[in-house]
Amino acid sequence: FAQVKPVSIADLEKIALEKLPRNVRAYYEGGAEDEITLKENISSLQRYRVVPRYLVDVGPDKLDVRSRAIWGKKQNVPFAIAPSAFHRLAGYDGELDVARAAAKRGISMGLSSSATSELEDVISAGRFASSQVTTDRQQQAGGSGHDLADSDWWQQLYVSNIRSDTEDFIHRSEKAGYTALLITVDRPYLGRRHSYLREKFELPPHLKRTSGTKMAQDPSMHWDELIPWLRSITEMKILLKGILHPEDAALAIQHGLDGVVVSNHGGRQLDGAPATIDALPGIADVIQGRIPIFFDGGVRKGIDVFRALALGADMVLLGRAVLWGLAAGGEEGVGLALDIIAEEFRLVMALAGVTDVTQIRRSTLALV
Numbered sequence: 001f002a003q004v005k006p007v008s009i010a011d012l013e014k015i016a017l018e019k020l021p022r023n024v025r026a027y028y029e030g031g032a033e034d035e036i037t038l039k040e041n042i043s044s045l046q047r048y049r050v051v052p053r054y055l056v057d058v059g060p061d062k063l064d065v066r067s068r069a070i071w072g073k074k075q076n077v078p079f080a081i082a083p084s085a086f087h088r089l090a091g092y093d094g095e096l097d098v099a100r101a102a103a104k105r106g107i108s109m110g111l112s113s114s115a116t117s118e119l120e121d122v123i124s125a126g127r128f129a130s131s132q133v134t135t136d137r138q139q140q141a142g143g144s145g146h147d148l149a150d151s152d153w154w155q156q157l158y159v160s161n162i163r164s165d166t167e168d169f170i171h172r173s174e175k176a177g178y179t180a181l182l183i184t185v186d187r188p189y190l191g192r193r194h195s196y197l198r199e200k201f202e203l204p205p206h207l208k209r210t211s212g213t214k215m216a217q218d219p220s221m222h223w224d225e226l227i228p229w230l231r232s233i234t235e236m237k238i239l240l241k242g243i244l245h246p247e248d249a250a251l252a253i254q255h256g257l258d259g260v261v262v263s264n265h266g267g268r269q270l271d272g273a274p275a276t277i278d279a280l281p282g283i284a285d286v287i288q289g290r291i292p293i294f295f296d297g298g299v300r301k302g303i304d305v306f307r308a309l310a311l312g313a314d315m316v317l318l319g320r321a322v323l324w325g326l327a328a329g330g331e332e333g334v335g336l337a338l339d340i341i342a343e344e345f346r347l348v349m350a351l352a353g354v355t356d357v358t359q360i361r362r363s364t365l366a367l368v
């Protein structure tokens, strides 16, 4: 799909931006207001230097790139797909292509409730694609002697004020095979995105609005009412997506949540909120390893995954990096984006002198 082979997410982004129509480009790329938070997600990550250690045995059979155990299971890589809306705007088969590329690699996927494909179809496309993979699963897992684990499927949603709609959607997701809910909490109102205000973004008529798309976050929901209600209707793991304040992390522990996603919605909500990498250490200090911490915002390279793990994340989610792959080349483009980040991450580990993710610590980093 490209004349010159893309070797970085930046290359895929360039191809994607050239191909996308102007309004879709603005929708994918943009953030709230002056886009300070959007830009800082990236620039704050880049401030951290990885201080390497040498004369450690980093032979190929020694490197284990799997994640820390999350609810008892190690993921093949410590990153997954962030839920983002309307993948078919990028063309191709949208969410289905993302699911196929992820599943073939045993990478987990968060699906947005504002998807342009039905949630059941996303899981089946992924599972079918992974069943077609015939290469040796050990070899695929990077020769570290571990079998490749299957992808997990996580459903993102906004809890609507019409709770029965939300309940139906949760039951449907659970039945389809999703094992965790990412409850987005940072969108009680839509952020002021300047491109929207100038020209309201509308989904083109040929794209299907799935039922989840009609759910907007109920701005009145609150801790005491929300969590017990969710627990009463589902057995799925429940994570809150959009946590930035250490006191909210403490409340998440107090309310018995299964995890948090440190996120500022890719800079699309509160402009002036901290870069996620700057919020992460304070949250990790509160959580103290008791529940998994997912992290997203500005991750474009393997070294960014490493930086987030060093500051306390267990799992890193890729938002725009995946969208650029999808827009550049459908399933193949998403696969390339995932492979690039995986290869970069493995190399950073080797060059930094760490052989498994538990050795990636705050002391591995220097702030400049």
Ligand code: FNR
Pocket (backbone or CB within 6 Å): 027, 028, 029, 041, 082, 083, 084, 085, 112, 113, 114, 156, 184, 241, 263, 264, 265, 266, 267, 268, 296, 297, 298, 299, 317, 318, 319, 320, 321
């Ligand atoms: C998002 N994000 C998002 N989050 C969510 O909870 N539900 C959603 O429907 C969407 N939709 C969405 C659309 C687009 C185009 C983008 C770019 C983002 C936020 C997403 O899950 C994630 O938090 C950010 O994308 C992470 O930042 P990066 O990786 O894009 O910098």
